Amino acid sequence: MAAAVTLTDVVLRDGLQDEPVVVPVPDRVAVARALAEAGVPCIEAASFVDPARVPQMAGAEELVAALPTTPGVRHSGIALNARGARRAIRSGLQEVTLVVSAGQGHSRANAGRDTAAALAGFEGLAAAHPSITFTAGVATAFVCPFDGPVPPERLQGIARSCADLGVERINLADTLGTATPEHVTESLEAVRAVLPATELALHLHDAHGQALRTVDRALALGVTRFDSALGGYGGCPFAPGAHGNLATEGLVAHLHARGVRTGIDVEHLSRAASLVREVIAAAPACPR
Known part of the structure; x- marks a missing residue:
């Protein structure tokens, strides 16, 4: 078993995007600061999408500009197309996740195009921006709410295409939270078989306590x-039935109990989780 892992907290992006409120930028900055104080090394802070479609993500540039600079803490953002990626780069972020969907139905609902077109839209970005770290995020990597289970061989092909974009890491997401451990394992092994040198990560939601x-x-x-994500918040507005993320505090406790190092302080993390609940409870409702 691994001696140490790196966790990315996604509450500011995935955690907030499905809540019926819009958390003000200063409150999001306060959560980022609390995460950094807890020792969380990577924070996914924003999604560079159309705020008309996802109002919870409005103010992405303002948020990034206000994020605290903390030694050892890295901030990132996600994009569904090249326009969003360029916004993220202009904001000053040094790490951008390019998101595609393994499920065709989810790709059309989430990005407005099929998977092949979404991949093609990201071509050339890494070469044009060599100072930026690009990663790939494969949504609905295991189960699509529209198409059902994703065969491992389909995921293999999408992962190859992601690697061809010049990304440094591929993050496979159980967007619904319903994939079995066996399915995820089989899919991980399939992707590793064709991309043995590419780092793989997991983004887990948790529908049945199996994460x-x-x-x-x-x-x-x-x-x-x-x-x-702190508090287990999260979901996808364009994935019917998506459950909340695996909670950061639960994951850290689970890993520490097994002797796996995270570098995260559980007491500070608990305070950060309390802050998240407070700012969500106080936030104004999303515009209709």
Whole structure:
């Protein structure tokens, strides 16, 4: 089992995007600061999408400009197309996740195009911006709400195409939270078979309390990077039935109990989780 892992907290992006409120930028900055104080090394802070479609993500540039600079803490953002990626780069972020969907139905609902077109839209970005770290995020990597289970061989092909974009890491997402540990394991092994030198990460939602078992299986396969969200918040506005993320505090406790190092202070993390609940409770409702 791995001796240490790197966690990315995604509450400011995935955690907030499905809430019926818009958390003000200063409150999001306060959450980012609390995460950094807890020792969370990677924070996914924003999604560079049309705020008319996802009003919870409005103010992405303002947020990035106000993020605290903390030694050892890295901030990132996601984009569904080249326009969003360029916004993220102009904002000053040094890491951008290019998101595609393994499920065709989810790709059309989430990005407004099929998977092949979404991939093609990102071509040339890495070459044009060599100072930026690009990663790939594969949504609905295991189960699509519209198309059902994603065969591992389909995921293999999408992962190859992501690698061809010049990304440094591929993050496979169980967007619904319903994939079994066995399915995730099979898919991880399939992708690793064709991309043995590419780092793989997991982004887990948790519908049936199975996500921690999936973590254990992934650790046994050598995966050392995971996404999670404070409080277990999260979901996808364009994936019917999506459940909340694996909670960061639960994942950290699980890993620490197994002797796996995270570098995260559980007491500070608990305070950060309380802050998230407070700012969500106080936030104004989303515009209709």
